[in-house]
Amino acid sequence: MKQMAIISGKGGTGKTTVAAAFAELAEQMIVADCDVEAPNLHLVLAHHVKKEAEYVGNQTARINLSHCTHCGRCEEVCRYDAVSEKVQAVEGLQGETVFPYIDSKRCEGCAACVYACPTQAIQLCPEATGKVFLSETNVGDFAHAELYLAADGSGKLVAEVRRLARDEARCQNKAVLIDGSPGIGCVVISTITGCQQVLVVTEPSQSGKHDLERVLKLTAHFRIATQVIINKWDINIEVSQEIEDACSQSGVSVVGKIPFDPMVPKAIALGYPITRYESPAARAIREIWAKISPVLTESSGGQQLSS
Amino acid sequence: MRIAISTGGCGLDKFVDDRFGRCPYFVFCDSEDPQSTAEYKDNPALSGTGGAGIAAAEYMAKEKVEVLITGSLGPNALRVINGANIPAYTASEDMTLSEAILAWKEGRLIQITEAGAAHAGER
Amino acid sequence: MRLAVLSGKGGTGKTTVAVNLALSWAPYRKTTYVDYDVEEPNGFIFLRPQIRDTSTVFLPYPEINKACTFCGKCSEACQYHALAVVGGKVLVFPELCHGCGTCGIVCPVGAVDEVERPLGKIDEGERDGLLCLQGVLKEGESLAGPVIRGLHRREKEHSSSLEEIIVADCPPGSSCSVIHSAEGSDLAILVTEPTLFGLHDLKIAVGLMREMGLDFGVIQNKDDQGTLIQEYCAQEGITLLGSIPFDLEIAKIYSRGQSLMQDRKWNDLFKTLGERIVTEVKQRKTEGEII
Numbered sequence: 001m002k003q004m005a006i007i008s009g010k011g012g013t014g015k016t017t018v019a020a021a022f023a024e025l026a027e028q029m030i031v032a033d034c035d036v037e038a039p040n041l042h043l044v045l046a047h048h049v050k051k052e053a054e055y056v057g058n059q060t061a062r063i064n065l066s067h068c069t070h071c072g073r074c075e076e077v078c079r080y081d082a083v084s085e086k087v088q089a090v091e092g093l094q095g096e097t098v099f100p101y102i103d104s105k106r107c108e109g110c111a112a113c114v115y116a117c118p119t120q121a122i123q124l125c126p127e128a129t130g131k132v133f134l135s136e137t138n139v140g141d142f143a144h145a146e147l148y149l150a151a152d153g154s155g156k157l158v159a160e161v162r163r164l165a166r167d168e169a170r171c172q173n174k175a176v177l178i179d180g181s182p183g184i185g186c187v188v189i190s191t192i193t194g195c196q197q198v199l200v201v202t203e204p205s206q207s208g209k210h211d212l213e214r215v216l217k218l219t220a221h222f223r224i225a226t227q228v229i230i231n232k233w234d235i236n237i238e239v240s241q242e243i244e245d246a247c248s249q250s251g252v253s254v255v256g257k258i259p260f261d262p263m264v265p266k267a268i269a270l271g272y273p274i275t276r277y278e279s280p281a282a283r284a285i286r287e288i289w290a291k292i293s294p295v296l297t298e299s300s301g302g303q304q305l306s307s
Numbered sequence: 308m309r310i311a312i313s314t315g316g317c318g319l320d321k322f323v324d325d326r327f328g329r330c331p332y333f334v335f336c337d338s339e340d341p342q343s344t345a346e347y348k349d350n351p352a353l354s355g356t357g358g359a360g361i362a363a364a365e366y367m368a369k370e371k372v373e374v375l376i377t378g379s380l381g382p383n384a385l386r387v388i389n390g391a392n393i394p395a396y397t398a399s400e401d402m403t404l405s406e407a408i409l410a411w412k413e414g415r416l417i418q419i420t421e422a423g424a425a426h427a428g429e430r
Numbered sequence: 431m432r433l434a435v436l437s438g439k440g441g442t443g444k445t446t447v448a449v450n451l452a453l454s455w456a457p458y459r460k461t462t463y464v465d466y467d468v469e470e471p472n473g474f475i476f477l478r479p480q481i482r483d484t485s486t487v488f489l490p491y492p493e494i495n496k497a498c499t500f501c502g503k504c505s506e507a508c509q510y511h512a513l514a515v516v517g518g519k520v521l522v523f524p525e526l527c528h529g530c531g532t533c534g535i536v537c538p539v540g541a542v543d544e545v546e547r548p549l550g551k552i553d554e555g556e557r558d559g560l561l562c563l564q565g566v567l568k569e570g571e572s573l574a575g576p577v578i579r580g581l582h583r584r585e586k587e588h589s590s591s592l593e594e595i596i597v598a599d600c601p602p603g604s605s606c607s608v609i610h611s612a613e614g615s616d617l618a619i620l621v622t623e624p625t626l627f628g629l630h631d632l633k634i635a636v637g638l639m640r641e642m643g644l645d646f647g648v649i650q651n652k653d654d655q656g657t658l659i660q661e662y663c664a665q666e667g668i669t670l671l672g673s674i675p676f677d678l679e680i681a682k683i684y685s686r687g688q689s690l691m692q693d694r695k696w697n698d699l700f701k702t703l704g705e706r707i708v709t710e711v712k713q714r715k716t717e718g719e720i721i
Contacts, residue, residue: 009470011440011602016627037603038438038631059509079530081579105609108575110530111509124509147604149634149641154605155572156357163329182440182602183469186572206687207445207472214470214569221570235678236685268626358511358526365505368516383523391516 002175002296004197009211011182013203014231017264019179020044020273021285023139030174032165033144034158034191035181044271047135047142055132057156059109059124061102065090067121074100074113074122082106105150129153132160141168155186175296184218197295198226204239212243216252226252229288233257256288308338311372312404317347319405323398325378328352328359334404335370341408360384367393376407379423395419431711432596434612437621438631440602443651444621446684448599449476453691454704456560460594464585465564466611467601468550468577475687479555479562487580488546491527494520498541504533550577552584561588574607604638617711618646619671624658645714647671672703
């Protein structure tokens with residue numbers, strides 16, 4: 001089963017525009033939106049939700065204050081500044097007293113306080129991270145998610161979306177197309193590991209170029225085949241050339257260039273992939289798809305398997 | 308020999324799961340008599356928060372497994388499996404558990420010496 | 431005062447807003463620009479500060495000494511499976527370790543020593559009196575949190591009165607990285623663009639601010655004279671702090687990695703916007719005190 005992820009390093013370069021277009025051109029693939037913190041693909045892929053489940057991927061520490069002796073060990077061992085003193089009302093005690101308080105937004109669920117507490121007053125409690133959905137579209141099934149407000153663990157939610165997509169892809173013998181998020185940290189790492197191919201969508205600006213260089217180091221670190229698309233390449237032809245030169249120097253191929261095209265925001269506003277329209281950007285994306293789609297459809301012999 | 312195989316279902320007619328750290332179940336059995344010794348256990352690493360391959364490999368050591376059959380092992384899982392001196396063999400997903408055991412006995416399975424794709428970041 | 435610039439969606443113009451506002455204030459008040467987007471920091475491309483200090487951010491991980499009895503307690507307690515005890519050895523996986531120290535707490539014989547590995551760095555520099563800080567996560571590392579916390583500590587060394595300004599350029603998204611970069615701010619500036627994607631992600635950012643109890647306002651970038659963002663803000667009672675027009679000239683200046691302040695027109699725009707924001711914060715403070 002093949003998996004391809006579209007990422008960008010820098011945000012707003014056009015990942016979702018490209019992903020939606022590919023989903024439509026491929027017709028039958030499992031599509032996964034792994035930008036769980038700011039998901040947009042569902043806005044341009046007409047879908048209806050078939051399955052929905054809550055994902056509980058986190059644990060945070062909670063103190064049973066009636067067992068707490070206020071020794072201060074938890075605050076001492078916590079390296080995430082999640083424990084502080086706070087005036088709280090405690091069951092069985094009159095009035096309000098100062099007791100340790102664990103800020104769940106800061107708690108990383110490492111259990112240091114759980115083990116350090118001499119009275120076993122602290123426990124790790126599961127915490128809901130968000131919701132995962134499996135939806136039906138006319139171009140194949142679509143896995144996506146909604147991260148709960150201020151919930152921790154977006155990397156784990158991404159892994160869950162990918163698991164859902166992968167299981168569907170296995171059953172249906174299809175490939176997986178992933179729309180990723182900006183950045184190079186845990187969420188992006190969770191998005192690309194185990195993929196056969198990464199496509200990086202960049203733009204011709206100094207920021208785009210800088211972020212591309214960092215993202216290429218990331219995919220090289222994980223040894224994943226990587227190709228680059230320059231979006232809105234004609235906004236700055238010189239920087240586009242600089243990006244092409246930098247790519248050829250590091251042995252990464254630029255698989256295509258998409259021109260600036262006012263039809264792109266219009267298509268988004270109408271809620272359709274750009275490939276529904278006859279426009280310069282749509283033509284460029286079709287050409288790119290023709291070049292890269294064989295990666296996803298060729299026989300699965302010698303594929304890398306998940307561990 | 309005590310064998311463990313990663314699997315998607317409980318039954319010797321069920322298929323090998325090519326995922327090691329993230330498979331739903333493991334079957335444990337004696338290679339000489341799989342039918343009457345097979346035990347199916349939930350993969351304890353599945354509930355963990357990342358490092359599933361490491362946790363599953365450590366579980367193999369705790370279960371005193373002598374031979375492991377799975378799809379492939381990530382670099383971390385392989386390091387633990389090697390550390391525990393458990394030989395691991397690769398079987399394809401279209402093999403049933405009994406077919407995989409038979410193939411191993413007949414020496415048709417290849418030993419895993421190199422790591423497959425890493426799955427770091429699932430944390 | 432501390433101002434956080436964030437967006438939800440990437441590429442809406444956070445850095446453009448944060449950098450140019452910082453430059454507009456710097457000549458008049460003590461201003462610090464802090465780039466919290468440690469995964470992809472871009473502010474320094476535009477500010478080109480003279481770097482005067484670089485420090486490494488380290489993360490501790492365990493090293494097992496000879497006292498070890500291979501009891502396996504460390505591996506059992508580690509939530510990240512960064513340790514495995516097999517075949518009379520303890521295997522350590524530094525790249526999975528979050529540096530929490532739990533293994534050292536549970537070890538009954540004191541066999542866990544801590545060593546450190548570099549995770550990223552913090553740069554400090556200056557440009558025309560503007561103090562500039564940025565955090566940079568090493569490529570291949572997954573934990574942005576320790577770099578962000580290190581940056582926060584560094585920022586606090588430069589204490590801020592109401593008259594001094596700290597501009598925190600936050601990462602995109604809505605994760606813990608965003609929360610930790612934005613918390614403690616007097617006002618959050620949400621930068622959006624008038625597209626369905628921009629609006630959708632603005633709503634997520636607004637929800638996050640309300641959840642955190644942070645005061646916030648919106649700046650519309652790439653304003654196309656449409657009413658999408660205005661209508662939403664009016665409906666929700668959100669202050670629209672200002673607009674930056676859609677302009678190919680801005681896109682070109684941006685693409686070259688230059689600030690917009692050299693151009694008279696944009697200089698005026700950011701000055702006005704900057705004054706509006708300072709007034710807004712002071713006003714909200716006094717109102718808050720009266721209430």
